[in-house]
Amino acid sequence: MAHDATHAHDAIPAHDGHGQPGGIMRWLTTTNHKDIGSLYLWFAGTMFLVAGSFALVIRAELFQPGLQVVHPDFFNQMTTLHGLIMVFGVIMPAWAGFANWQIPLMIGAPDMAFPRMNNWGFWLLPVAGFLLLLGLFMPGGAAAGGWTMYPPLFVQGGISYDLTIFAIHILGASSIMGSINIITTVLNMRAPGMTLMKMPLFVWTWLITAYLLIATVPVLAGAVTMLLTDRHFDTHFFNPAGGGDPVMFQHIFWFFGHPEVYILILPAFGVVSQIIPTFARKPLFGYASMVYATASIAILSFIVWAHHMFTVGMPAAAQLFFMYSTMLIAVPTGVKVFNWVATMWKGSMTFETPMLFAIAFVCLFTIGGFSGLVCAMTPVDIQIHDTYYVVAHFHYVLVSGALFAIIAGVYYWLPKWTGHMYDEKLGKLHFWLSVISMNVTFFPMHFLGLAGMPRRYADYALQFAEFNMIASIGAFIFGFSQLIFLAVIIKAIRGGRKASDQVWEGAQGLEWTVPSPAPYHTFETAPVVK
Amino acid sequence: MASQTGGYYLPAPSHWPIVGSVALALMALGATFMMNGLGGGWVLWLGLAVLALMLFGWFGTVIGESVSGKHNKQVDQSFRWGMSWFIFSEVMFFGAFFGALFYMRVLAVPWLGSGDTMEQLWRGYTATWPTAGPGLAADGYKFTPMGAWGIPAINTLLLLTSGATVTWAHWGLKKSKRGQLILGLFLTVALGLSFLGLQAYEYVHAYRELGLTLGAGAYGATFFMLTGFHGFHVTVGTLMLIVILGRSIKGHFTAEHHFGFEGVAWYWHFVDVVWLGLFIFVYWLV
Numbered sequence: 001m002a003h004d005a006t007h008a009h010d011a012i013p014a015h016d017g018h019g020q021p022g023g024i025m026r027w028l029t030t031t032n033h034k035d036i037g038s039l040y041l042w043f044a045g046t047m048f049l050v051a052g053s054f055a056l057v058i059r060a061e062l063f064q065p066g067l068q069v070v071h072p073d074f075f076n077q078m079t080t081l082h083g084l085i086m087v088f089g090v091i092m093p094a095w096a097g098f099a100n101w102q103i104p105l106m107i108g109a110p111d112m113a114f115p116r117m118n119n120w121g122f123w124l125l126p127v128a129g130f131l132l133l134l135g136l137f138m139p140g141g142a143a144a145g146g147w148t149m150y151p152p153l154f155v156q157g158g159i160s161y162d163l164t165i166f167a168i169h170i171l172g173a174s175s176i177m178g179s180i181n182i183i184t185t186v187l188n189m190r191a192p193g194m195t196l197m198k199m200p201l202f203v204w205t206w207l208i209t210a211y212l213l214i215a216t217v218p219v220l221a222g223a224v225t226m227l228l229t230d231r232h233f234d235t236h237f238f239n240p241a242g243g244g245d246p247v248m249f250q251h252i253f254w255f256f257g258h259p260e261v262y263i264l265i266l267p268a269f270g271v272v273s274q275i276i277p278t279f280a281r282k283p284l285f286g287y288a289s290m291v292y293a294t295a296s297i298a299i300l301s302f303i304v305w306a307h308h309m310f311t312v313g314m315p316a317a318a319q320l321f322f323m324y325s326t327m328l329i330a331v332p333t334g335v336k337v338f339n340w341v342a343t344m345w346k347g348s349m350t351f352e353t354p355m356l357f358a359i360a361f362v363c364l365f366t367i368g369g370f371s372g373l374v375c376a377m378t379p380v381d382i383q384i385h386d387t388y389y390v391v392a393h394f395h396y397v398l399v400s401g402a403l404f405a406i407i408a409g410v411y412y413w414l415p416k417w418t419g420h421m422y423d424e425k426l427g428k429l430h431f432w433l434s435v436i437s438m439n440v441t442f443f444p445m446h447f448l449g450l451a452g453m454p455r456r457y458a459d460y461a462l463q464f465a466e467f468n469m470i471a472s473i474g475a476f477i478f479g480f481s482q483l484i485f486l487a488v489i490i491k492a493i494r495g496g497r498k499a500s501d502q503v504w505e506g507a508q509g510l511e512w513t514v515p516s517p518a519p520y521h522t523f524e525t526a527p528v529v530k
Numbered sequence: 531m532a533s534q535t536g537g538y539y540l541p542a543p544s545h546w547p548i549v550g551s552v553a554l555a556l557m558a559l560g561a562t563f564m565m566n567g568l569g570g571g572w573v574l575w576l577g578l579a580v581l582a583l584m585l586f587g588w589f590g591t592v593i594g595e596s597v598s599g600k601h602n603k604q605v606d607q608s609f610r611w612g613m614s615w616f617i618f619s620e621v622m623f624f625g626a627f628f629g630a631l632f633y634m635r636v637l638a639v640p641w642l643g644s645g646d647t648m649e650q651l652w653r654g655y656t657a658t659w660p661t662a663g664p665g666l667a668a669d670g671y672k673f674t675p676m677g678a679w680g681i682p683a684i685n686t687l688l689l690l691t692s693g694a695t696v697t698w699a700h701w702g703l704k705k706s707k708r709g710q711l712i713l714g715l716f717l718t719v720a721l722g723l724s725f726l727g728l729q730a731y732e733y734v735h736a737y738r739e740l741g742l743t744l745g746a747g748a749y750g751a752t753f754f755m756l757t758g759f760h761g762f763h764v765t766v767g768t769l770m771l772i773v774i775l776g777r778s779i780k781g782h783f784t785a786e787h788h789f790g791f792e793g794v795a796w797y798w799h800f801v802d803v804v805w806l807g808l809f810i811f812v813y814w815l816v
Contacts, residue, residue, distance in 0.1 A: 021543055029543035111540050113608040116588070120547030127555045159566045166558035173554075176619050184611040188604060189538070214619040222626025226755070232565045234744050235751035237630055240651075241665025243748030245638035252626055 028123070031115035032520060033100045038417075039122050040097030041410070044090050045486070047129060051085035052479050054078045059441075059475040061458055062468050075458035076144035081132065083147025084164070087264065088171045089129055091398065094406045095267040096121070096178050099206050101417065103182065105511035105518060106200045108191025108527045113184040117177050124174040131167040135160025146456060148253060149223075151238035151246045155230045162231065165224045172221045179210035179217075186210075191510070193529035197291070200509050201284065204291050205270030208298045212259045212266070215302075220256035223249060247312050254305035262301045265397060266294060268365075268405030269336055272358045274509075275412050276340050279355035280347030281506035286339040293332035293339075300329050310378050311385045319378045326376035330369065337366055352504075353427030357408035360400060360435045368396030371446065386456075389449025395442045400435075407434070407485065414489065415503045419517030420496035426488045433481035440474030539600040546588040553581035589773070596790065597782055606789050613793045617800045620763070624804055627759060631752040631811060635659050639748060660816055662747030673741035675749060678813035681732045685725050686809050689764075692721035693802045696771075696795050706785045708778070715775040718798070722768035729761050756812055763801045770794040 021029055030036060057078045061069045070078070100118065104111055112118045135142030140158035143149075149168075154161055186207045190199070199207075227249070229235040236242020238249050269290075277284045284290065306314060306322040340362050349355070371393040375381050384390060407430075414422050444467035449455075453464045460468065499516040510529070514522050556577030563570030595601060601609075641647060642664050643657025652664035660675040661667065676682065699714025733754075736742035744754045774794050777783065783791050 025545075026543070028548045029545050031541050031543050110538055114612060116541050116544045116547055117612075119544065120550055123548050123551040124554065127551050127558070130555065131558055159562060159568075162562040162565060163558070166562060170554055170558065176616070180612050180615045180619075183615055184608050187611055188608050214615055215622050218619045218623035219626045219629075222623055222630075226627075226630060226751075229744065229751070229755065235755070236663055236666070236745075236747050237634075237751050237755075239663075239665075240638070240642055241663055241747075242745075242751065243634055243639045243642065243661050243663030243666075244751070245634070245641075248630060248633045248638060251633065252629060255629075 037097045037100030044094035047089035054082040059472040063472040072458040077142040091264045108523045109189035121177040128167040128170040131163045168224045172217045175217045179213035182210040191526040201273035202270035205266045209266045216256040216259040223252040250309045254308045258305040259301040264402045271405045271409040275358040278506045280344045282347045285342035293335040296332040310381045323378045354408045354412035356431045361404045364400030387449035388445040392445035415499035418492045420492045422492040430484040437474045437477035550584040634748045660749035666747045673746045682813040688725045692718045
């Protein structure tokens with residue numbers, strides 16, 4: 001066999017640099033997709049607690065009107081870091097972790113196409129996380145210009161703004177390596193008989209996500225590079241005195257930014273499309289239409305970006321174009337929601353924790369989708385732009401959307417990863433606490449936004465007090481409920497009821513044909529898919 | 531379509547990626563401290579040295595694996611997909627800067643020279659391209675734009691010729707004519723280096739005699755960002771060509787198995803095409 005050295009099992013200690021290194025060196029040097037998947041997931045989980053605690057600082061300050069907990073500038077650092085880390089340090093790495101663990105298992109490949117580059121893609125993330133958080137200890141504190149990094153504010157900030165820019169470059173390099181690896185793996189490493197239209201939907205959604213990444217992340221890198229040269233090398237890209245325009249940054253940023261939000265949500269569609277058929281014990285309704293809908297959403301995401309910036313001023317024709325193109329996305333998204341519902345229709349459903357989170361995803365993501373339609377309407381958006389209505393909208397799609405799908409996926413595949421069933425009682429407790437507190441936190445924000453409360457302020461007018469207090473209480477319950485999730489995972493790693501190979505009665509697909517826990521090397525000889 | 535026979539080469543654990551991460555961390559920290567006047571230039575250089583070490587080590591390992599026959603057809607196909615999509619991501623990277631150029635020329639600058647903006651802020655500013663922008667113009671900033679038909683035209687010829695020589699070298703490789711392969715690559719490297727030399731001369735000329743600097747408003751910023759980023763890519767491409775020239779002399783490539791050569795050739799053609807865009811939109815249509 002070609003891959004001589006990797007045959008050595010993880011139990012074998014390192015010697016003369018050829019065997020599998022042990023201890024920390026195993027994790028630093030690993031080329032195994034399951035190791036790297038675990039690293040991504042643990043990194044995402046750690047950063048989730050970090051950025052989540054930042055959110056709690058925000059909610060503690062907003063518990064009451066007035067300034068009582070933190071300095072307003074520190075508040076702005078918290079909103080900035082919360083946003084940047086949740087997007088780039090939690091959701092994206094978590095999806096990369098799922099991709100690493102599951103794609104080779106689901107398409108019958110022995111590993112990812114480029115195992116060493118796979119390692120580097122992960123190990124760039126701690127560097128970027130370090131640079132972002134290092135800002136907290138720099139003179140002037142961390143970057144406080146918002147996760148969107150708009151100039152002129154971001155051109156004027158201190159040293160940590162440079163660290164943030166370089167962190168974005170490094171995160172971008174990581175994303176590009178990860179997505180090239182995923183595209184190549186899916187296109188070139190499928191088992192014989194695994195045609196494209198037989199691929200599990202999670203693989204499809206990640207393939208399309210990877211295309212979004214390589215098409216948009218370099219554009220973000222270009223945007224922050226221009227910020228850097230405006231900051232230090234005397235250019236005038238975003239300075240009108242030199243013929244530049246700060247609004248140009250917004251265009252370039254959102255050309256990345258809008259596809260980015262689909263980068264965060266498309267793999268969620270994939271996970272939910274794996275889970276619902278399993279627990280409804282029916283094949284996914286409308287598989288082909290799901291594939292086409294995902295691709296349509298991805299393509300449309302490139303022509304809607306300016307709906308994030310209706311208030312900066314643009315010709316009426318442009319406003320109409322971006323409004324209608326945005327609303328058009330509701331069509332393929334609606335196809336997906338109806339397909340999930342139709343999959344459950346007349347199924348013999350059971351409600352284990354992954355299914356509960358998946359159903360919550362369908363309901364709550366749809367609420368976020370609808371409030372997105374509200375935001376898409378230009379005249380309405382001019383009223384609610386930069387208010388808590390927008391905050392409510394994107395937390396419905398990112399918390400009860402992307403994050404709930406990540407949690408659902410962890411519960412779903414945890415028995416395959418650890419070999420043990422998780423504690424179902426604790427899982428259900430985690431679910432109910434999360435789903436209730438999430439709504440308590442974010443639903444009142446719709447009302448706050450419609451009443452005119454602006455986002456990114458440390459203080460607010462008295463009439464917003466009640467809803468803010470309710471939201472803060474919800475946020476703390478939500479935050480501490482996630483410790484239950486951590487406990488469930490650790491418990492499952494350490495022991496529990498043995499999981500069978502198939503784990504779930506209705507589970508279909510190649511990953512359920514290998515033992516639980518999945519051996520260190522799988523599909524060294526490709527399976528044949530009929 | 532995937533064909534998998536079980537012979538896909540999966541590398542053993544490697545320390546090169548983490549070395550690369552350390553390199554990038556040092557570079558980011560060094561650059562940040564340096565730009566903020568806190569010293570730290572040596573950290574940046576140390577980072578670059580570690581990065582160079584990593585690139586030598588990592589690519590050296592891959593070359594060793596290739597020469598010892600560990601890369602079967604499927605691995606070769608992976609490399610092809612990987613390089614193609616990497617180049618695509620680079621196209622999008624350039625796209626951001628071309629986008630900035632078009633946005634400024636077509637939208638931002640005309641807006642500044644018309645209507646209330648002009649009346650209220652910079653009365654009398656006439657929005658023409660090239661411009662250093664209304665504020666700088668009002669302060670009396672003057673520069674001469676770079677003409678297209680001097681060095682840039684020669685550079686266009688150099689790069690187009692280098693595209694032909696690298697293809698000629700490829701023909702030599704496919705016909706197992708080592709002399710043609712090595713001569714073709716040598717000429718390509720020489721043309722690339724000449725391009726870079728002329729580009730450096732042009733930059734000195736711009737700064738010393740034309741008043742054209744990074745600080746020359748919209749025109750200066752887009753001119754140097756686009757040509758500089760391209761010049762960086764030509765530098766990397768030339769280094770890659772030098773590596774495959776060395777490998778060709780060592781006899782690493784065969785008529786059937788030479789993705790290393792082709793990957794570099796693709797990259798070189800990509801750099802070539804980007805230059806044509808630059809020549810047309812940055813130099814010519816001014």
